[in-house]
Each structure stands twice: as C-alpha cells, then as structure tokens.
Amino acid sequence: AQSVSQHNHHVILSEAASLELGCNYSYGGTVNLFWYVQYPGQHLQLLLKYFSGDPLVKGIKGFEAEFIKSKFSFNLRKPSVQWSDTAEYFCAVTPSSASKIIFGSGTRLSIRP
Amino acid sequence: DTAVSQTPKYLVTQMGNDKSIKCEQNLGHDTMYWYKQDSKKFLKIMFSYNNKELIINETVPNRFSPKSPDKAHLNLHINSLELGDSAVYFCASSQDWQTQSGYTFGSGTRLTVV
Numbered sequence A: 001a002q003s004v005s006q007h008n009h010h011v012i013l014s015e016a017a018s019l020e021l022g023c024n025y026s027y028g029g030t031v032n033l034f035w036y037v038q039y040p041g042q043h044l045q046l047l048l049k050y051f052s053g054d055p056l057v058k059g060i061k062g063f064e065a066e067f068i069k070s071k072f073s074f075n076l077r078k079p080s081v082q083w084s085d086t087a088e089y090f091c092a093v094t095p096s097s098a099s100k101i102i103f104g105s106g107t108r109l110s111i112r113p
Numbered sequence B: 001d002t003a004v005s006q007t008p009k010y011l012v013t014q015m016g017n018d019k020s021i022k023c024e025q026n027l028g029h030d031t032m033y034w035y036k037q038d039s040k041k042f043l044k045i046m047f048s049y050n051n052k053e054l055i056i057n058e059t060v061p062n063r064f065s066p067k068s069p070d071k072a073h074l075n076l077h078i079n080s081l082e083l084g085d086s087a088v089y090f091c092a093s094s095q096d097w098q099t100q101s102g103y104t105f106g107s108g109t110r111l112t113v114v
Helices: none
Strands: A003-005 A010-014 A019-021 A024-026 A031-038 A044-050 A056-058 A064-068 A073-078 A087-095 A107-112 B004-007 B010-013 B019-025 B031-037 B043-050 B053-057 B064-067 B075-078 B087-094 B109-113
Touching: A003 A087, A010 A019, A019 A107, A024 A073, A031 A064, A031 A073, A044 A056, A044 A064, A073 A087, B004 B087, B010 B019, B019 B031, B019 B087, B019 B109, B043 B064
Parallel strands: A010 A107, B010 B109
Antiparallel strands: A003 A024, A019 A073, A031 A044, A031 A087, A056 A064, A064 A073, A087 A107, B004 B019, B019 B075, B031 B043, B031 B087, B043 B053, B064 B075, B087 B109
C-alpha cells in the first residue's frame, strides 16, 4: 500500500534558522506531491505542489520543496523561519491515476521568538 | 465567501446519539471528501464523492453514512456515536477526482463524544 513517512514528529527552531522537513513516500510509479500547512486551530492550506517538470518547486511564504525521484523524497525547506511559521506541516502524495491524497503523519514546527 | 464551509464547527454529544455534519463548497468542484483527523493529527480519508457518486469508501464503520444530494454538498451522518469517534472531521473538495489540483479544505468540525 502507498504510504508517506515524515520522520520528524516535532521540530523546534529559533527565528531565522533554516528549516528542512523530511518526507518520503512509497510508490513506484508517477506521483503528484503536496505540502500542506495547518496553523493552530485552522484548516489545512496548500503550501506547494509538484506534478512534473522542475523538481524544485516554490510555494507560498518562502517555502520550497525538492523532488528527488531516486530517493522517493520531497523535502520541504525554508531558508529563514519566522515565529508565524509555527504550525503542523503535512506531506501528501497521490499516484497520478488515483482519486485520493494520502497524508503523512505531520511534523509539528515550533519557532522560538 | 468561504470556499468550503462546514457546520457545525464544534459538536459535543453523548455516546449513543446520532449526529450529522454538513459540508458545502462553492468552487464548482466535482469531487468532495471527508477526512478524519485524530488526536495525533493523523489524517485519514473516509469517503469521496465525485459528482454525487461514491468513489472512495475506506474501512469505516457502517455507522458512518455520507450523503451527497448534489455535487456541491456532502454531508456525514453518524449513528450510535462512540467515544472513539471523537476527532476533527474535515471536508475537502477538488476540481476533479484525479486530485491533481490538490484539495481545498473546510475549517473542520471538532466532534467530542462524552
């Protein structure tokens, strides 16, 4: 069965630190990849998505993610985090022909002011 | 205008009761979903409808019954509520069943069963 792994359950950083959140998926075929963010008490919002083309994808709020097919990874990065980035981050994947998105277990990001 | 709206936002009820959660989207999307987010924030798909037809029905107790009167609405009815049903339930929609555009989520319904 397809699955998504986010190995970091809770990441704590200081403001201005660089961020990288790991995401690996298990599916051998063509996939679409997503990162969603859930701010405290709010719904999930799409940060960025990858379908094809340039494996380095830029999203909103200065986030970017790199798709490395050989490693089945889609890590999320931000060069300098802010306190307002405190949230839960979810990696998600769907095989191109599928009708549902499978989410990882989420990574809680806490930023110290 | 809220793109995907759910009601109610909070629901506290006793074990054994029957309750419904409503979801409406005004995006013109064809496909709608229900996800359950447990206390550990894990998101699991429950159901999906494409243009009023059920296309995904994950391993969910049959106490849960979705209903889609039209493609803009997807309601979730839960019979005989149990403590383990306590969670946040998110409705979502996508342009089509192939999800390539990603989902737009509602703000969630926090269900607490006491």
